Amino acid sequence: MTLLESIPEKLGITTPMVDKGGVHWLEPGAMTVRELCAAMNAVKARFITITAYQLPKEEGFRLEYHWDLDGQLLGFPFDLAGKSIESIYDLCEAVDWIEREIHEGFGIDFTGREYEPLLLRQGDTPGVNLREEAK
Amino acid sequence: MSYKIPMGPYHPALEEPYKLDLICDGETVCDAKLHIGFNFRGIEHLAETRNYVQVIALMERVCGICSNIHTLTLCQAMEGLTGMTPPPRAQYIRVIVAELERLHSHVLWAGIAAKLMGFKTMFMTCFELREKVMDVLQAISGNRVNYSMNRVGGVNRDIDDPQAVLKMVEALEAEMLRTVIPIFTTSSTARSRCAGIGVLTLEKALSCGVVGPTARASGLPQDLRRAAPYAAYSELEFDVPVQQDGDVRARLLVRALEIMETCKILRQALTKLPPGELFAGDGKFDFTKLVATTSTSRVEAPRGEVMYSVSWKENSRNPSRVHVRTPTFANMPAVRWMVMGSRLADTPLIQASIDPCYSCTDR
Helix, strand or coil, rough: CCHHHHHHHHHHCCCCCEEEEEEEEECCCCHHHHHHHHHHHCCCCEEEEEEECHHHHHHHHEEEEEEEEEEEEEEEEEEEECCCCCCCCCCCCHHHHHHHHHHHHHHHEEEECCCCCCCCCEEEEEEEEHHHHHH | CCCEEECCCCCCCCCCCCCCEEEEEEEEEEEEEECCCCCCCHHHHHHHCCCCHHHHHHHHHCCCCCHHHHHHHHHHHHHHHHHCCHHHHHHHHHHHHHHHHHHHHHHHHHHHHHHHHHHHHHHHHHHHHHHHHHHHHHHHCCCCCCCEEEEEEECCCCCCCCCHHHHHHHHHHHHHHCCCHHHHHHCCHHHHCCCCCCCCHHHHHHHHHCHHHHHHHHCCCCCHHHCCCCCCCHHHHCCCCCCCCCCCHHHHHHHHHHHHHHHHHHHHHHHHCCCCECCCCCCCCCCCCCCCCCEEEEEECCCEEEEEEEECCCCCCCCCCCEEEEEHHHHHHHHHHHHHEEHHHHHHHHHHCCCCCHHHHHH
């Protein structure tokens, strides 16, 4: 069994891994993003990025967390009912700027961390959903 | 007593606007804060208002240096949505243009690094060489910056005479071997100015998630061309140069050695260029028949790993989301650790040693 194949078992995820669109997708189920990050750190996966989506109508947001494991891209989707999720910055330093960018562009709050002044824009209040602001 | 020195957003040592707030004690940098966003154009959001073909032209303008890499990654992601596979000739042409872009990007960086070292003659030599690489790109594509080579399912233009391009590449390689490579790898000027400064340890490189030559100069042997081959890279032989010291000289050596590996790849690709079509099918693609609703692609750009995620939108000609993760976005936070403890006078060269691109970073 390769390291990639062993990942669902290591994470305690029972749903199968789906290889689609260049990503090995795993549904995190009841696992929190902090538990996931700790598990990714344990297998020495490399953090790549978080992709944020605003879902249609009032369905909220989806955040897709990506890690690299020996050249294979892993993806973990998290649907947000509200506008906040736990920060993993204290567990993974590489996540700092992308959490700040999503906070500034989508208004999503990553709880448990402090924000420095705006990363991408000057002079405005942080945590604004630019898509709605632009309408 | 510590004091703060702002460097930027507009400063002679910076090629693009961003800001470093350096906290100094005498001539020693104790800490640094980075501020970006001066090039923020909202391109990701703009992409949601363009159709799939227009998005390619838009994304080519994310960066003025690695423009081709952005369309390559985007087209690969869109091919993941449609299930299209470009024909072999297109895959080789993609490699050739991507490696020529790496060549001109690395030589451009070498010139800027030489200027910051106070080695102005070398700056001139590097930029003269870069012009010749640009001439090759112009001969292939008709353009010097935005080459418009990539399309969904293949490439837009052929390389009609690969032997002529090969001759140009061999002439370039000989010139690089005569000037740039020996000076950057052995000269005492480069060594004394770069060795031991701006160190990024392996541990810090891992925790910051740095990519590309910056990672490889800190002992991380990661390169997507090898780890997750795309286009025709799996059919080509090349080495991945890795250095262990993590200082500016290591980053200089990695790029110098990569220039030679790029020439090696170009020689093979131009020699083995297979006959055949330039794009799959009849050149049309149908975004109503998809094999995935979200597709992601990663490519090894000159500065490191670029990632594009593209999502399909029901009943629309436009994608619902295009997310870009650029290499400088991953590398730049590590500059804080590189400059801590260094001399103030070394910071321009240290920040330049990651080959930063703020057009990419800010999008």
